[in-house]
Amino acid sequence: MNARAVLTIAGLTLREASRRRVLLALGVLTLVLLGLSGWGFSRFAAETGGSLTSGEARLTASIVLNLVMFGYSLIAALGTAFLAGPTLSGETESGIALAVLARPIRRSTFLLGKWLGLVVFGSGFVVLAGLAQCLIVRASVDYWPPEPTKALALLAAQTVVLLTLAVLLSTVISPMASGVVSVGLFCTTWVAGVVGGIGDSLGNDAVARVGSVSRMILPTDGLWRGAMNAFQDPSALAFFGDADAGAFPFLSMAPLTGTYLAWAVVWTAMVWALAAVSFARRDL
Amino acid sequence: MSQSDLREAADLVAGLPPTPAVWCTGLRKRYGKRTAVDGVSLEIGRGEVVGLLGPNGAGKTTVIKMLLGLVRPDAGEVMLLGRPAADPSARVRVGYLPELFRYQPWLTAAEVLALHVRLSGVDIPAPEQREALALVGLGERAADRVGGFSKGMQQRLGLAVALVARPEFVVLDEPTSALDPLGRVDVRDIVLSLKSRGIAVLLNSHLIGEVERVCDRVVILDRGHVAASGTLLELLGQHEVRLHLTGLPPAGETRLSAAGRVEREGEWFTVALPVDDEDTVPDLVRDLAALGVRVHAVEPGRISLEERLLGILRDGTEGGAA
Numbered sequence: 001m002n003a004r005a006v007l008t009i010a011g012l013t014l015r016e017a018s019r020r021r022v023l024l025a026l027g028v029l030t031l032v033l034l035g036l037s038g039w040g041f042s043r044f045a046a047e048t049g050g051s052l053t054s055g056e057a058r059l060t061a062s063i064v065l066n067l068v069m070f071g072y073s074l075i076a077a078l079g080t081a082f083l084a085g086p087t088l089s090g091e092t093e094s095g096i097a098l099a100v101l102a103r104p105i106r107r108s109t110f111l112l113g114k115w116l117g118l119v120v121f122g123s124g125f126v127v128l129a130g131l132a133q134c135l136i137v138r139a140s141v142d143y144w145p146p147e148p149t150k151a152l153a154l155l156a157a158q159t160v161v162l163l164t165l166a167v168l169l170s171t172v173i174s175p176m177a178s179g180v181v182s183v184g185l186f187c188t189t190w191v192a193g194v195v196g197g198i199g200d201s202l203g204n205d206a207v208a209r210v211g212s213v214s215r216m217i218l219p220t221d222g223l224w225r226g227a228m229n230a231f232q233d234p235s236a237l238a239f240f241g242d243a244d245a246g247a248f249p250f251l252s253m254a255p256l257t258g259t260y261l262a263w264a265v266v267w268t269a270m271v272w273a274l275a276a277v278s279f280a281r282r283d284l
Numbered sequence: 285m286s287q288s289d290l291r292e293a294a295d296l297v298a299g300l301p302p303t304p305a306v307w308c309t310g311l312r313k314r315y316g317k318r319t320a321v322d323g324v325s326l327e328i329g330r331g332e333v334v335g336l337l338g339p340n341g342a343g344k345t346t347v348i349k350m351l352l353g354l355v356r357p358d359a360g361e362v363m364l365l366g367r368p369a370a371d372p373s374a375r376v377r378v379g380y381l382p383e384l385f386r387y388q389p390w391l392t393a394a395e396v397l398a399l400h401v402r403l404s405g406v407d408i409p410a411p412e413q414r415e416a417l418a419l420v421g422l423g424e425r426a427a428d429r430v431g432g433f434s435k436g437m438q439q440r441l442g443l444a445v446a447l448v449a450r451p452e453f454v455v456l457d458e459p460t461s462a463l464d465p466l467g468r469v470d471v472r473d474i475v476l477s478l479k480s481r482g483i484a485v486l487l488n489s490h491l492i493g494e495v496e497r498v499c500d501r502v503v504i505l506d507r508g509h510v511a512a513s514g515t516l517l518e519l520l521g522q523h524e525v526r527l528h529l530t531g532l533p534p535a536g537e538t539r540l541s542a543a544g545r546v547e548r549e550g551e552w553f554t555v556a557l558p559v560d561d562e563d564t565v566p567d568l569v570r571d572l573a574a575l576g577v578r579v580h581a582v583e584p585g586r587i588s589l590e591e592r593l594l595g596i597l598r599d600g601t602e603g604g605a606a
Binding site: 002004005008012015016019020094095096098099100101102103104105106281283284 | 349352353354355356372373374375376378380381382384385386387388390391399400402403404405442445
């Protein structure tokens with residue numbers, strides 16, 4: 001593998017994101033979201049000041065923080081999924097890839113460069129936006145997540161998982177379809193996770209299994225739940241009671257296990273390898 | 285190993301004929317039920333300019349893409365500049381202008397060139413990169429985004445991309461499809477300059493005149509097969525001369541027959557000349573005039589590549605000259 005070529009392609013992908021105004025669009029969207037949530041949090045602090053116990057205030061801050069973070073992860077998911085399509089299958093369709101791949105580089109080198117560029121872009125976005133959000137919450141309602149580093153890392157990992165899937169899809173289907181399918185799967189897994197949580201709280205094993213199975217098939221929801229758990233105040237679950245908290249989509253019952261994290265890594269490696277094989281076999 | 289042994293070995297290696305720019309054998313490619321390329325073998329020597337001709341769908345672009353590793357052949361082998369084409373490093377000294385030429389619209393022309401230089405792994409100083417742009421007439425547009433370029437300018441940029449990394453073998457797939465007549469002349473000059481510098485060129489073009497002017501050899505593909513291949517002389521064969529004559533005595537007819545096979549249409553005589561030298565036609569005209577024949581017109585004729593191509597494609601079964 002040619003490291004110089006990988007970095008060149010990764011840099012090219014980042015430059016594409018910036019020159020095509022994806023970066024600008026995301027930046028503006030993030031600023032709007034940060035501004036709105038900052039205003040919301042400060043109004044919440046001003047209007048409920050004194051009327052809520054500190055536990056209630058922390059619970060509310062946790063839930064709202066998780067909700068806003070979900071918004072960021074959705075933006076990152078949409079952004080990277082719709083960037084992965086055009087940058088890979090769009091380039092092969094338009095012919096841009098012909099001249100590039102006739103250079104002395106392997107297809108897997110090209111794919112790794114594209115993927116790396118998208119990883120830096122997607123995870124960079126969620127980490128920066130998430131960090132800014134945490135600082136705003138701290139300034140407005142004086143809440144600081146228990147494990148912000150872990151939470152942001154898991155949010156980034158969720159983005160990486162989804163964009164790896166988008167990269168695989170874009171080696172086999174059209175750019176538009178790959179974006180739609182990966183975002184669709186992301187949302188489906190999230191809904192399945194919520195359904196599973198409801199099943200858990202009702203004690204219905206069959207329904208609860210929907211969530212567990214979908215979390216294995218596509219690890220985005222599992223990682224997201226791990227991130228929520230690290231963002232939220234530990235007392236929030238105690239406040240709700242375990243069963244009810246499980247059914248609530250913006251609280252997470254348990255931290256992520258090492259085994260699940262390992263599975264997410266293996267899943268990403270497998271999907272990436274599949275993408276590399278599929279791209280290497282493709283006739284341009 | 286002694287010093288003299290080493291020198292002997294070095295001389296032996298230096299004395300070997302250089303590997304061809306490209307060599308392929310038995311290339312085959314199917315897309316579903318359709319066979320696009322069926323058993324194509326060809327070789328292009330170093331410094332040789334070879335034209336690839338054939339009707340639409342003959343498999344020309346597929347052959348080119350298989351040579352460059354962009355399409356996986358179902359069967360066959362390719363060696364590029366002496367290395368198996370499956371090894372990406374075989375393409376270090378290969379320049380390619382695709383038929384479908386598109387370059388990153390968000391980059392400037394100079395950035396596209398810099399990108400290709402980096403990917404080629406060859407160290408090309410910035411002034412040399414600018415020269416490549418100037419050569420194709422884009423010297424003034426180096427800092428402009430490719431997105432704003434016309435198709436013709438993008439094709440010129442593609443030519444610069446193909447030439448920038450000091451190639452030893454250049455593949456030009458329909459290099460003039462988007463160019464105006466001036467641009468076509470530029471491309472012809474560029475190919476001739478590559479030829480003079482010993483750089484091998486594979487030129488796929490529908491413009492037969494273009495191929496005829498610059499190519500040493502021509503390979504004609506039809507329905508995925510090599511229908512014919514050879515030098516222009518081998519493919520086009522003999523020259524002929526058309527004469528408009530009146531007052532032809534029997535001695536004149538004998539003189540004509542002595543020059544070559546004669547076909548007559550009224551007062552027009554077409555003589556197929558077995559040898560193509562500078563004296564045959566002037567001698568013939570001088571002798572006819574001495575015999576009292578009135579010579580109204582002398583037109584040199586040659587079967588054009590176009591006629592030959594059409595003939596080969598219509599026959600479908602004609603063998604190659606080489």
